[in-house]
Amino acid sequence: MDEVSRPPPVPAGVQARSGPARTRRRRLLTVAGLLAGLGLCGLLSLAVGAKAIPPEGVWHALVAPTGSEDDVVVRSLRLPRTVLGVLAGLALGVAGALMQAHTRNPLAEPGLLGVNAGAAFAVVLATYGLGVHTLLGYVWFAFAGALLASVAVFALGSVAGGRGDPTPVTLALAGTAMTFLLLGLTNAVVLLDQQTLEAYRFWSLGALSGRDPEIIGQVVWFVVAGAVLALAGAAGLNALALGEDVARALGQQVWRTRVLGLAATTLLAGAAVAACGPIAFLGLVVPHLARALTGPDHRWLLPCSGLLGAGVLLVADVVGRVVAPPGELAAGIVLAFVGAPFFVMLVRRHRLAAL
């Protein structure tokens, strides 16, 4: 039990360059900088949109609303999507970092556990079988689908792992197999019915717009729980980064760290996909950016990845609001445009492959 409170081993490269105190100060500054940046992104998300509202109008809407059209736009449209963007971005950033740590694969992303595919299949079933057509109605189905898929992947990965432990390779394989199975089933249902196809196409865009503010209240606790679990397992992840055998030798309970991490990933990624639909690339790209800022210590990497994820998603959403006037582009599409070239760059830089 006491191994939890033991100071975790810090990867050697970090300490070698500077003293622990200086490193700590630099990291605190990084976190403060990211928080300030996120605040700025939040303001941007409130101030910029398809409808031009002057900054004083936005301020007025926030502090002394009189029910004017601008007030309504800021309070009933921009405020909820900003809050949702922070939640989903945070969740995806942390989940991505967790996933890459657990699989020790720099190209891993939250969808690897089959979370997105599970959510998609559940949404399609709910549309086709039960006639659910609202985004609000999809939330619980998507979350349940994500959860079930993730549990199935974990079970498969454990069985395939030999000693009953899931290994990074068996998890990735089980996740990929489950994803393709669920995608096949999803396509089969979608082909049966045009209306379901339309609903699925709409849901699968991945966006912050048009979401009922009620969705925030439904997913916020899953994000909070996931984030707490993720931070609780952060120290164990540092040991795991050295390899399972070394981690065991250091007294870590590998199984416990894995379960904790995967539960956190599922909660976070499941909440994000339930609230916004699948948003690609964010969970893949953001942890790399965060790692460049903080180094590989997961106690810092996870929160920074979350803050960065929230900021990036808000910026992507704001860009999507202004690039196609008078309409909007979904944040998921904006991220795919930016994320795809970044992904190629990642693959080409082999330095990252040695995670």
Place this chain on the structure above:
Amino acid sequence: MPPSRPLVVAMIALLVLLGVPLLGACGAAGTDRDGAGSTPDDTTRVIHHATGDTTITGRPQRVVVLDTGELDSVLALGVTPVAAVRADATSGLPSYLAGRASDVAVAGTIGEPDLEAIAALQPDLILSNKVRHEDLYDRLSGIAPTVFAEKVGVAWQENFRLAAEALGQQAKAQRILAEYADKAKRTGQAFGDPAALQVSMVRFLPGSIRLYGQGSFIGTILADAGFARPPAQRVDKTFVEVSPEQLGQANGDLLFYAAYGSTGKAEQDQLTAGPLWQRLSAVSGGRAHEVSDDLWYVGIGPIAADLVLDDLQWYAGT
């Protein structure tokens, strides 16, 4: 270096592709000469259309239509086609035509017409347009004389005349369009001075709000009735997509809205319950009306136009 085998195959395929239309053209020219000096019902005429010239003899009886606008057009002329296509795999023909088209066989979907089934029906005329089936033109004209319209929606009157020309019923089409123009004017006048009324057309789709412009089917009807349009809708485009933040642009003196499909309906329910919709003066003044999506937005052609005018006259009375 000798040419590789795939290259030879490709060249042969190209020669065959080039050769087939040439042979077809010779055949068509032959018919042209044969048709000269026949009885009026056997007259041979050349129809100039979007993808070429097609020679048609007499009044075609076995017509296949491959888009909703063409289906509406031929039904308006009193011709029941032997086959039509559905909008997609599960929905039927447009509901407003269901009564008139109950005997029409369904040969695939707009996206994927069933060419074998069409060939088996031995049609003597195929009607569609370049927008939907440009790629299929050569194969379709191998089955029967094929006439393609250039555009859809906004050009419905032109397309109707083209269909009538192919069917040899120009006079009837002229009469129907004259009646339509007259009815449109009367409908506008039923609202007093239609030019003083800005009519807004809103359509909810999954994840998007569309304001229909002057370059749409419904836009032409409103223009023919003499109505004005809100500023954002005075565009030649079929529609503009607006963000929920810009819902204010949907306002007008008179507003008609509809939703495409169940997901569009869910979108409509959410947005029309929201504060921005409720603020529209057309909504608070009780001048916003939900209409049939199948008729006002999916429908294209003289029958749809006539029914839309009926709807408008009804709203004029309320």
